Amino acid sequence: MDNVIENYKKRLEDKKLSVNTINSYIYDINCFISYLKNEYKELFYNVKKTHVLTFLVDLQKNGKSSSTISRNISSLKSFYEYLREEKLISDNPIQNIHSPKHIRKLPLILEEKEIMKLLSLPDINTFKGSRDSAILELLYSSGIKVSELINIKIQDIVPYASIIHINGKIQRIVPVGKLALKAISNYLSDFRNNKSKSDCEFLFINNSGEALTRQGVWKILKFYENKLELNKELSPQILRNSFAVHLLNHGADVLSVKELMGHKNLTAMQNYMQVTDLKSLQTYKNTHPRA
Known part of the structure; x- marks a missing residue:
């Protein structure tokens, strides 16, 4: 048996597959062989389709993802196609077994009242609080990614038009709400200009006057996650999810939200619409007299 596995591994190496892929394949095969031995007292070449199906059910019961x-x-x-080609078995018992459909997890969001509580937490009379308020307001107001947030330069803000130029992988213009603009204005006028190094163009900076990093934003959000005491995770993606779902809940059309988020197609919006549908169903159950 060891020789068969070793020869198969060489076949995979000849195909120039990555080391990680090869190791994953061999690991999966060994797990199945152990399963056959423990559950059926069978060897690898006596496999039937039923053996494979029960193995897959076992994986599912143990919480393995699709x-x-x-x-x-x-x-x-x-592996079994290789065994067939080498005439070690007559037929591939797995040939007609298809992969399960990928099940997407529903996106995590904060409820609107939770967002309001979050936005009230920063102490806007300090540098940190004023900056954090601007960050939280902007993430929720615009739905931008953290990579886009940390690359915003002061010159990218156009207050009179209520927009910000985003210069990420996809260059775009996003509208910004008046409360987010006010928070940014307060941060700039009261604190930002006194902290910045002369050559720092970026909007959001740390205590040393240097551009804020992705890790820095995560630390900020974790700080407020602890203050919220909701037993919910707080991340840039969750604020982005909340932005999309709250817009849809208030009647925004899907195409507009897609454009605001910078998505190329509607596929990425399907999960948000699932959450919206669930929310609408709950509203119906709670409010309709005949529900």
């Missing part, structure tokens, strides 16, 4: 199960199917299908 992507992990799909990888196991690919690993075993490739």
Whole structure:
């Protein structure tokens, strides 16, 4: 058996697959072989389709994701096809077993009342609080990514038009709410200009006057996550999710939200619409007299 696995591994190496991919395939195959031995007292070449299906069910019961199960199917299908080509078995028992559909998790969001509580937390009379208020207001107001946030330069803000130029992978213009603009204005006039190094163009900076990093934003959000005491995670993506879902809940059309978030197609909006549908269903159940 060891020789068969080793020869198969060489076949994978000849195909120039990555080391991680090869290791994953071999790991999956060994797990299946152990399963066969423990559950059925069978050897690898006596496999039937039923054995494979019960193995996949076992993976599912143990909490494995659909992507992990799909990888196991690919690993075993490739291995048994190799055995067939080498005439060690007559048929590939896994040939007609298909990967499960990928199940997407619903995006995590904060409820609107939770957002309002979050936005009230920073002490805007300090540098940190004023900056943090501007960051939180902007993330929720615009739905931008953290990578876009940290790359905003002061010159990218156009207050009179209530917009900000985003110069990420996709260059775009995003509208910004008046409360976010007010928070940014307060931060700039009261604190930002006194902290910045002369050559720092970026809007958001740390205590040393240097551009804020992605890790810096995460630390800021974790600080307020602890203050919220909601047992919910707070991240840039969750604020982005909340932006999208709250817009949809208040009647915004899907195409407009897609444009605001910088998505190229509607596929990325499907999860947000699922959350909106669930919210609408709950509203119906809570309010309709005949629900």
